[in-house]
Structures are given as C-alpha cells and as structure tokens.
Amino acid sequence: MTTFSDQELRAYIAEELAVGRSTLLEHQLATDERLRDRLRALLGESDSASLALRDVWRRGQLSCPSRSTWSDYLTGGLGDGLRQYLQFHLEEVGCRVCAANLADLQQRGGTDADQRSRKFFETSVGRLRDVDV
Ligand SMILES: [Zn+2]
Structure with missing residues (x-):
C-alpha cells in the first residue's frame, strides 16, 4: 500500500x-x-x-466505465465531469481495454453493436444476409 x-x-x-x-x-x-x-x-x-464522478465511484465502476458510458461519451451525451473523467481514464491512465472499446464503438458509429445490427438488419433484409455485421 x-x-x-x-x-x-x-x-x-x-x-x-x-x-x-x-x-x-x-x-x-x-x-x-x-x-x-x-x-x-x-x-x-x-x-x-462533479456529482457524476462520485456517482461513478458509488456504482463501483472506478477502474473502467461501462461500454454504454463510452457510447454516451462518443455521442456527447455526458456531463462535463463524467466526460473529463473518461478522458482522464483514457488519456492519463491509458487504459487499453477502454481504448479498444472506444475504437470499436467509433467504428460502429458511436452506438452499441445490438442497436446497429438491428438497424442494419431492418434496412437490408434479404439482400445482405452474407455480410458479417
Ligand atoms: Zn478502462
């Protein structure tokens, strides 16, 4: 210690x-x-x-923000405090898990996989069955 x-x-x-x-x-x-x-x-x-920061601790997500939080981060849906904390976690702490998570989300356009594949499926039923989403 x-x-x-x-x-x-x-x-x-x-x-x-x-x-x-x-x-x-x-x-x-x-x-x-x-x-x-x-x-x-x-x-x-x-x-x-920030209250948001304390909220993160309370939920026991101190080390890694959840994937949905990173998704909100990308879409600008977070308050300043939490956004700063995520930036800190990413840039200062240099968490590779979250960096990978974020890169993945960015590739998917900021939304989570489920949402996107559902949307994708709805708009391309029968045409792109073989495309790996
Ligand atoms: Zn992390």
Whole structure:
C-alpha cells in the first residue's frame, strides 16, 4: 500500500497529479476504502467536484466505465465531469481495454453493436444476409 498525502489527492481531483502516481492511486482506490473516503471528503470541500464522478465511484465502476458510458461519451451525451473523467481514464491512465472499446464503438458509429445490427438488419433484409455485421 502506498501512502498518498492530501495534497496529492487534491492534485488528483484537479487532474494535475503525475501520471504514474495517478495510476497507482486509481489502482489503490479500487481496494482501499479509507483512501476512497479521504478522496470523497476532499471532493466534498471542492465545489468544482462533479456529482457524476462520485456517482461513478458509488456504482463501483472506478477502474473502467461501462461500454454504454463510452457510447454516451462518443455521442456527447455526458456531463462535463463524467466526460473529463473518461478522458482522464483514457488519456492519463491509458487504459487499453477502454481504448479498444472506444475504437470499436467509433467504428460502429458511436452506438452499441445490438442497436446497429438491428438497424442494419431492418434496412437490408434479404439482400445482405452474407455480410458479417
Ligand atoms: Zn478502462
């Protein structure tokens, strides 16, 4: 377990913490309840802290946003706080799983696979049966 100072946690909230430390912090947040509490307390005193971000933690999706959240990210359906968090997760944390997920969604035009194949099927029944969607 690494020890993080309040100063570091504040820097993290402001997205100014060094990449290496941020990654370490994110990993530890996933298992360290006390660290999460400290971060929550610090978020509480910062009015720039976003509710959406806290919501992400509450749902236990700290490490990886869901695919539908990434879909909303692509279509611009997210509030600022959450969008920033996703950007942070992607660019600073450099999560490969989410980068791959996002690239996949981008290829599908920002919507999820089910939606697209249904649409595709409806408009091309009988003509493109052999095309792999
Ligand atoms: Zn991820």
